[in-house]
Amino acid sequence: MSELPKARVATTSLAGCFGCHMAILDMDERLIDLMSHVEIDRSPLTDIKRFTRRCDIGIIEGGCCNEENVHVLQDFRKNCDVLIGIGQCAIMGGLPAMRNAIMHSDEPLRECLEEAYITGRNIRNKTHNVPNDPALPLLLDQVYPCSQVVKMDVQIPGCAPEGDLIYDTLAKLLAGRFRGFEPDRVRFD
C-alpha cells in the first residue's frame, strides 16, 4: 500500500446475516494497519446512513430479497467507484435463495409467507397474519444475486470469506495489484 490519500470505503448488509461483516472484523489487528489507509463512510460499522460523499470502494454483503435492498444497492453503485461483493449471499443469493427453488406454484410468494407465518407446523403466531406493516419493504418475487441488479467489480467468495482473504484482496485492490484468487484459497462455505 502506498502513501496516497486515504481510500473512502462504504459497506452495507442487504439480504445477509451480518456474518460477512463479522468476517471483516476477523482481519483482527490488521484492521489497524488497514485503517491508516482507509476511511469508512456509510456503513453499519459507523452507523452513517447516507453517503457523505463519493467513495472509492463499496462493500456489499447479501443479495437482494426486497425492494429496499435494490435501492440501497443501486445507491452504492451510483456512489462508489469499485463495488465489491463479499460472500455467497451477494454472489449467488446464498441461503436466502433457498426460497427460489420452492417457488414454482402460481402464487409462490403467498405460499411461502403463509407457510412461514400461518400454516407451518411449528408456528406460534397469535395474530395468524403475515406481517404487513407499511414500514416493511416489499419482498421481491425471488432472491437475486447482486450482479443481476448492478455491475459488480470484484466478488470475494465464501460464507463467510476468511478474514485473511478479505484483507489480502482489499490490500491488493488498494495497491492496484489484484489479479484474481488462488484456487487453494477459494471457498464457497
Place this chain on the structure above:
Amino acid sequence: MSGFTFTIDGAEISAEEGQTIMEAADAAGVYIPRLCDHEGLRHQGGCRVCTVKANGRSASSCTEPAAPGLAVESETPHINKLRRDLVEMLFHEGNHLCPICEASGNCELQAMAYRLDMTEPTKFPYLEPCRAVDASHPDIALDTNRCISCGRCIRASQDVDGKGIFGYVGRGIHRHVAVNAPALSDTDATVADFAISPEVCPVGCIIRKRQGFERPIGEREFDKAVIGAEIERKRDE
C-alpha cells in the same frame, strides 16, 4: 503388452496398449479434470469435463485411447474455459447451496470449481428445479437437488454391488437419476453398498444419515489440497 509414448502439452508420456489418455496421464502424474470417471468403475464419458484436444480434435480423455505419437493439449486457457463452463452449468442446473451442504469441503464439483477458477457462478440463469428429497430409507437419504447425473452410483450399484438400485430416466435436459423403485426404502440398498460409500457420489446427493458434517472445516478433503494434487504429486516424486 507393448509400450509407446505420446505427448500432453508437449511433455512425453509413456503408455501401454489399451490405456486411455487419462489412465496414462494419471500414471505419469499429469492430472486431467474429471467428474463422471472414477477408479474402479467402467468409463462413461458423460460429463466432458475431461475434454482434451487429441491431434487437434476434441475428445473425452477418460474414454479416448492413448496412441503412439498422439499430441494432446489439456491445460490451455481455451480448454479450461470449456471445462469451467461445464462446471458452471452444473451449478446452475441444480440447487447448490454449498454453505448448508454436507458434502461441502469433500465435494468434487465444488473442488473442480475452485481449481477451474469459478468464483462467480452468475453467467447462466439459475434453473432452480424443484426436486423432493427421498429420506424414506432408515440409513440413507437422497437429495437429488445436488445430483449432476454423473452415473457413478448407477455403475457402482450395477457392476460392483450387482443390485441396480439407480438408473437414468427421461431424455435430454429432463434426463435424471432415479431409484429403480417407488422409494429408496423399497430397494435393498444398505450403507455397506459400494454405491452408497462416500467415494462414489462426487457431490452431496447420496447422504449417509447421522454422519453429516463429520469432519470440521479445515480438515476436509479439499481444505488441504486442490483437487488433482494427489496425482500431480506423483510427478514431483
